[in-house]
Amino acid sequence: MKRLIATMLFTAGAFAAGAQERPVVTARLEPDSVFIGDLFDYVIEVEKDLVQVVEFPEFRNAGEGLELVASLPVDTLEREGRSMKLRKRYRMAAFEEGRFNLGTGQVLYADKNIIDTLYTADSLLLRVGTFQIDSTSQSIYDLKMQKTMPFRFAEIRSYVLWGLALLAVLLVGLYGVVRYLRQKGKGLGSLFKPAPPLPPHVEAIKALETLHNQKLWQNSRYKAYYSALSDILRNYIVRRWGIGALEMTSDEIIAAMRGIELPDKARMDLGSLLRDADLVKFAKAEPDPEQNENDYLKCYYFVEETKPEVDPSEGQKPNTEYKIED
Numbered sequence: 001m002k003r004l005i006a007t008m009l010f011t012a013g014a015f016a017a018g019a020q021e022r023p024v025v026t027a028r029l030e031p032d033s034v035f036i037g038d039l040f041d042y043v044i045e046v047e048k049d050l051v052q053v054v055e056f057p058e059f060r061n062a063g064e065g066l067e068l069v070a071s072l073p074v075d076t077l078e079r080e081g082r083s084m085k086l087r088k089r090y091r092m093a094a095f096e097e098g099r100f101n102l103g104t105g106q107v108l109y110a111d112k113n114i115i116d117t118l119y120t121a122d123s124l125l126l127r128v129g130t131f132q133i134d135s136t137s138q139s140i141y142d143l144k145m146q147k148t149m150p151f152r153f154a155e156i157r158s159y160v161l162w163g164l165a166l167l168a169v170l171l172v173g174l175y176g177v178v179r180y181l182r183q184k185g186k187g188l189g190s191l192f193k194p195a196p197p198l199p200p201h202v203e204a205i206k207a208l209e210t211l212h213n214q215k216l217w218q219n220s221r222y223k224a225y226y227s228a229l230s231d232i233l234r235n236y237i238v239r240r241w242g243i244g245a246l247e248m249t250s251d252e253i254i255a256a257m258r259g260i261e262l263p264d265k266a267r268m269d270l271g272s273l274l275r276d277a278d279l280v281k282f283a284k285a286e287p288d289p290e291q292n293e294n295d296y297l298k299c300y301y302f303v304e305e306t307k308p309e310v311d312p313s314e315g316q317k318p319n320t321e322y323k324i325e326d
Contacts, residue, residue, distance in 0.1 A: 027105025065096030
């Protein structure tokens with residue numbers, strides 16, 4: 001007898017568990033009537049058991065004239081025992097006039113081996129209105145042109161006053177400079193005198209240092225290297241002795257320099273350097289690294305040994321210290 005009663009109770013419990021009610025789904029629009037461009041909420045609510053699983057839909061394309069603005073998180077409204085109530089809001093906007101049937105609300109339901117879609121009982125209707133214009137009482141006009149306002153001096157008064165003040169300050173400063181120069185016996189043009197040219201030997205040494213840093217022969221640019229080296233030497237001769245070396249051949253330069261007093265070594269280095277430059281420029285010779293360095297030093301020491309001496313009575317000493325970079 002006890003076994004029969006236990007079997008009946010077990011069967012009744014299993015039947016009650018199998019007959020568990022499905023979730024209840026409701027949906028509504030808040031509000032259900034809007035104007036074009038207004039926002040409204042599509043609300044879906046579900047009442048379900050704690051162990052039941054539901055999944056709310058995702059709106060990728062809300063429909064023509066409608067647009068999903070935001071999908072808000074799921075809210076838990078109530079929870080009592082095993083029962084709970086969930087709510088999901090979809091914020092949407094309407095951009096066309098008319099009546100829209102949004103269909104029934106739905107959620108995906110999963111319980112044990114059951115997967116189903118649950119629907120609401122009624123469809124949702126949305127009314128989108130627009131502003132009505134009575135053309136009989138309201139006239140429609142063309143766009144008006146921009147009105148041209150008269151010019152008023154007050155609009156630029158502050159700019160003019162500041163400009164005049166700045167001009168006055170500049171004039172006062174210029175008057176002070178002119179007066180100071182007159183007291184020193186100088187004119188205004190003394191402020192804009194160009195810098196005096198460098199002495200020939202200083203200019204040549206600077207040009208040689210620049211050429212050394214370019215590393216032309218190290219990159220197999222022998223012709224460019226010797227052309228620059230001979231040009232530096234020719235320019236130095238032009239400025240130092242007034243000989244037109246830029247338009248002369250190497251032999252003409254050597255002949256013109258015979259009447260000038262030079263150290264023997266400097267005269268030999270001049271001839272050797274000019275001949276080496278001609279071989280590279282016209283015969284496409286490719287000197288070895290030792291010869292390239294030697295010709296550079298020949299040009300450097302030719303300038304050093306022939307630079308003009310400064311009279312000590314002038315209070316200046318010749319600048320004879322130059323650095324040769326290795």
